[in-house]
C-alpha cells in the first residue's frame with residue numbers, strides 16, 4: 258500500500274476536505290475509491306516477519322480484530338475531522354462507550370455523567386458497570402456546581418452528550434474540560450448529534466470524542482458502528498490493547514460504507530439542519546405544541562452557547578411536547594404519512610419517535626422524570642426530504 262495523500266498536511270485542511278480526501282491508502286492498483294479489505298488475517302514473507310508483526314516491532318496489519326486497512330482509513334479520517342490524533346472503530350456506538358468504561362476504569366473507580374443520556378448509555382453506567390464495582394454519579398447537564406461537587410480522586414472520566422438525546426440540552430464543554438482537568442480525569446463527549454461537520458469538541462477541551470457512527474456519520478440507516486477518538490498515547494496504551502483483547506471490532510465492510518458516507522456528511526448536515534430549523538420555528542408557533550426543544554431557536558436556554566460550539570447551526574434533531582400527554586403524542590405519531598416511525602436517528606429519511614415508550618422505556622419512571630422525558634414528548638430526526646412535504650405531514654398529524 259502506498260500513501261496517496263499529497264505532501265500537503267491534512268491537519269491544515271478544513272474538515273469538509275478531510276471528509277473527502279484524508280487518510281486514503283491506495284494499493285498497488287491505484288484505485289480511486291477506497292479498497293475494501295474483506296479479510297480476517299494477513300500473510301507474511303516468513304516466520305520472523307510474522308513474529309515481528311505480532312510483537313508490534315514491524316508496522317503492518319496482523320488480524321482484522323485490531324488492524325484492518327479499510328477500518329484504519331475510517332479511524333484516521335474521522336480522527337482528523339475531529340482534530341484528534343488517533344482513533345479506534347468499534348462494532349456499535351454502545352461498544353465504544355463500553356470500551357471507554359472498560360479501558361479507563363478498574364474496580365473502585367468512579368464516573369461522573371450527565372443525567373441527560375441515551376437510554377442504553379444510562380443503563381450501561383447505572384447497572385452494568387455498577388456490577389463490576391465502577392460507580393457513577395449522575396448530575397444535571399448544566400449544573401456546573403454539581404459536576405464540581407461530584408468529582409473525586411477516583412473519577413476517571415466525565416461523560417456528556419451535547420446536544421443531549423432527546424431534550425437537546427447543550428453542555429458547556431470548555432467548563433466541563435476544566436473540571437475534568439482539575440482531578441486528572443478525561444472528558445468524554447458523545448458527538449453523535451452534531452458530528453464533526455458542525456461541532457468539534459476537542460476544540461473546546463474534550464480529551465475523548467465518541468460516536469455512534471450508526472447515526473449521521475453513515476447517515477443512511479444501513480449499519481451499526483462506533484468510534485473513539487483521542488490523543489495517540491491514550492489510543493495506543495488503552496484502547497488498542499482493549500480492542501485486541503475484548504474484540505468489539507468494526508467489520509471492514511461497514512467501515513467502507515462509512516468512508517463513502519462521510520464524503521457527503523457536511524452537505525447532508527447542512528440541509529438536514531436547515532430543514533430542522535424551519536420545522537422547529539413552525540412547531541413553536543403551533544397551538545397544539547407546548548414546547549419545542551431545538552438549539553437553533555433563540556428561546557433555547559443555551560442558544561448562544563450552541564451557536565458558538567455548533568458552527569451557527571442547531572443541528573438536525575428536535576423534540577417537542579404536545580399539549581395532551583401520551584395519547585396525544587401517539588395520535589400524532591400514528592397520523593404521519595411521510596416520516597418513518599422508528600427509533601433510529603441521523604438518517605436521510607425523517608424519523609419520528611416517542612422516547613418515553615421506546616428509546617428511553619428501559620429507564621425507571623424516576624430516572625425518566627429526573628431527565629425530564631415526559632409522556633407528551635415527540636422526537637424528530639429531520640432528513641433530506643423537501644421541507645414543505647415534511648411540514649405538510651407533521652402539521653396535518655397535529
Ligand SMILES: *Cc1c(COP(=O)(O)O)cnc(C)c1O
Pocket residue numbers: 349350351352375378418422447449450469470471472481482483
Ligand atoms: C444511538 C446512540 C448511541 C448508541 O449507538 P449504537 O450504534 O446504536 O450502539 C449512543 N449515543 C447516542 C447519543 C445515540 O444516539
